[in-house]
Amino acid sequence: MPISHDAHTVKQFDVQLANLRNLVLEMGGLVEAQIHSAIKALNDEDVSAAREVIARDQIINGMQVKTDEDSVSLVALRQPLGSDLRLIMSLSKAVTDLERIGDEAEKIARMTVKIYDVANSPPSAKLLRDVTPMAKQAIDMLHGCLDALARLDVEEAVEVAKGDDELDQEYQSALRRLITYMMEDPRTIGNAIDVLFIIKALERIGDHSKNIAEYLIYLVKGKDVRHVRMEELVQDALEGE
Amino acid sequence: MSTTTIEVKAALNGGLNADSREAPLSSAQIIDYDHRQTVGRITVDNPKITCRSVNVYYGEKQAIKQVSLDIGANEVIAFIGPSGCGKSTFLRCLNRMNDTIAVCQVTGEIKLDQDDIYDKSIDVVQLRARVGMVFQKPNPFPKSIYENVAYGPRIHGMVNGKTEMDELVHDSLERAGLLKEVESRMEEPGTSLSGGQQQRLCIARAIAVNPEVILMDEPCSALDPIATAKIEELIDELRENYTIVIVTHSMQQAARVSQRTAYFHLGDLIEIGETDQIFTNPRHKLTEDYITGRFG
Numbered sequence: 089m090p091i092s093h094d095a096h097t098v099k100q101f102d103v104q105l106a107n108l109r110n111l112v113l114e115m116g117g118l119v120e121a122q123i124h125s126a127i128k129a130l131n132d133e134d135v136s137a138a139r140e141v142i143a144r145d146q147i148i149n150g151m152q153v154k155t156d157e158d159s160v161s162l163v164a165l166r167q168p169l170g171s172d173l174r175l176i177m178s179l180s181k182a183v184t185d186l187e188r189i190g191d192e193a194e195k196i197a198r199m200t201v202k203i204y205d206v207a208n209s210p211p212s213a214k215l216l217r218d219v220t221p222m223a224k225q226a227i228d229m230l231h232g233c234l235d236a237l238a239r240l241d242v243e244e245a246v247e248v249a250k251g252d253d254e255l256d257q258e259y260q261s262a263l264r265r266l267i268t269y270m271m272e273d274p275r276t277i278g279n280a281i282d283v284l285f286i287i288k289a290l291e292r293i294g295d296h297s298k299n300i301a302e303y304l305i306y307l308v309k310g311k312d313v314r315h316v317r318m319e320e321l322v323q324d325a326l327e328g329e
Numbered sequence: 330m331s332t333t334t335i336e337v338k339a340a341l342n343g344g345l346n347a348d349s350r351e352a353p354l355s356s357a358q359i360i361d362y363d364h365r366q367t368v369g370r371i372t373v374d375n376p377k378i379t380c381r382s383v384n385v386y387y388g389e390k391q392a393i394k395q396v397s398l399d400i401g402a403n404e405v406i407a408f409i410g411p412s413g414c415g416k417s418t419f420l421r422c423l424n425r426m427n428d429t430i431a432v433c434q435v436t437g438e439i440k441l442d443q444d445d446i447y448d449k450s451i452d453v454v455q456l457r458a459r460v461g462m463v464f465q466k467p468n469p470f471p472k473s474i475y476e477n478v479a480y481g482p483r484i485h486g487m488v489n490g491k492t493e494m495d496e497l498v499h500d501s502l503e504r505a506g507l508l509k510e511v512e513s514r515m516e517e518p519g520t521s522l523s524g525g526q527q528q529r530l531c532i533a534r535a536i537a538v539n540p541e542v543i544l545m546d547e548p549c550s551a552l553d554p555i556a557t558a559k560i561e562e563l564i565d566e567l568r569e570n571y572t573i574v575i576v577t578h579s580m581q582q583a584a585r586v587s588q589r590t591a592y593f594h595l596g597d598l599i600e601i602g603e604t605d606q607i608f609t610n611p612r613h614k615l616t617e618d619y620i621t622g623r624f625g
Binding site: 167 | 381436579580584608609610611614616618620621622623
């Protein structure tokens with residue numbers, strides 16, 4: 089049964105659910121901004137902007153705690169069932185992934201601080217070539233899953249889930265290229281490993297975004313599509329659409 | 330007596346003659362047939378009771394519309410739904426409690442094992458010994474605790490002699506989880522017990538006649554949470570030996586005690602399914618709206 093858009097008899101329950109959802113979406117927006125800022129700081133070689141990203145991660149952590157508190161009290165006080173229960177469970181799980189995405193942004197910022205520290209020689213443009221396209225893909229996926237969450241749009245969630253395979257392939261290609269550079273010139277190993285941490289962070293953002301897309305499919309369709317083949321996910325998600 | 334699924338029209342044409350099905354209905358009563366199709370699997374592999382196309386009328390008003398449902402052996406099935414949805418009415422069909430209401434007419438087929446319970450050869454008293462009932466308000470007889478339990482077996486002639494009766498009374502109270510609390514005061518009136526104890530006494534009374542099915546009509550609505558928990562634990566234990574049908578207004582209770590849940594709405598059986606599925610992922614919008622508290 090698709091989730092109901094009718095109001096609850098108890099109006100305050102609607103208000104609380106809306107507040108929870110808004111809090112998660114607000115947190116999602118902040119996380120998305122963090123990735124943007126982290127990538128921009130990297131591209132601009134701006135160490136102080138990167139430090140700001142690191143500092144802002146605390147805000148995201150605080151929002152995670154607040155969302156969990158609100159979810160627990162909703163479960164305790166309202167005993168939600170059906171789509172209300174699925175909504176709270178999905179949001180609560182999504183928040184964990186959002187917080188991890190925030191951590192990945194922080195990791196990228198930390199690498200930026202490290203590699204553009206005056207004492208180091210930064211990686212060449214050649215080593216960094218995969219970062220921008222992978223970042224774009226990861227940000228698109230995150231944006232897509234948040235958009236899907238805001239609009240309860242399973243079709244968009246399916247697109248996000250599909251996108252993760254592409255990002256994984258991009259990561260594998262980038263990894264092979266980095267290994268090639270390292271074998272050709274062992275002096276690049278230090279910098280190449282720094283870049284590897286960055287692209288790994290981007291690849292993880294894709295995984296977390298896919299998780300959020302899967303929670304959204306569970307929320308709307310009541311079907312758990314984690315750990316199933318992509319064809320099955322698509323079929324379950326789009327059944328009756 | 331027809332033993333296959335009964336067409337209501339056939340019933341109306343005088344094809345049936347047992348008790349509450351006997352009186353032919355006026356044509357005005359049969360036109361309301363826009364009943365909703367039930368979502369979910371109505372059959373079970375090991376049915377104890379099978380209901381097919383059951384309709385119940387209170388005079389002109391149709392309270393149950395074409396309900397077909399199996400109740401499995403040794404399962405706890407919960408009936409939920411808003412007030413007036415017909416869940417208690419349907420429950421009361423299962424041991425013909427509706428016979429006592431003059432204007433009430435039941436059509437369709439209800440079988441306990443292979444026996445059509447509305448067949449004229451069925452002795453209603455015997456039927457109610459096989460299908461016991463526990464009511465919303467504890468209603469012990471104005472007799473001693475002992476006599477409350479002993480009364481049923483005695484009128485059914487189930488025991489020989491005092492020793493056997495003592496054993497049966499003790500055993501029933503034990504199974505109802507009440508023995509320890511009342512052992513030393515068996516001769517005190519049943520009404521001297523607390524509400525929760527009285528309800529367990531009523532359950533002991535119900536199981537003393539060794540029923541196959543126990544119907545419970547909101548058995549905990551007058552009890553506090555601790556007494557409720559004791560009854561719920563008892564329901565879970567009783568499931569080993571009995572089939573239990575429970576009507577409850579508490580969705581949490583339905584979720585806690587039952588394996589399957591049936592949702593009724595305005596006389597229709599809207600949805601039937603595994604309890605887990607009904608409460609996490611109902612398939613019908615009416616079920617979803619009810620369990621999430623969205624009824625306007």
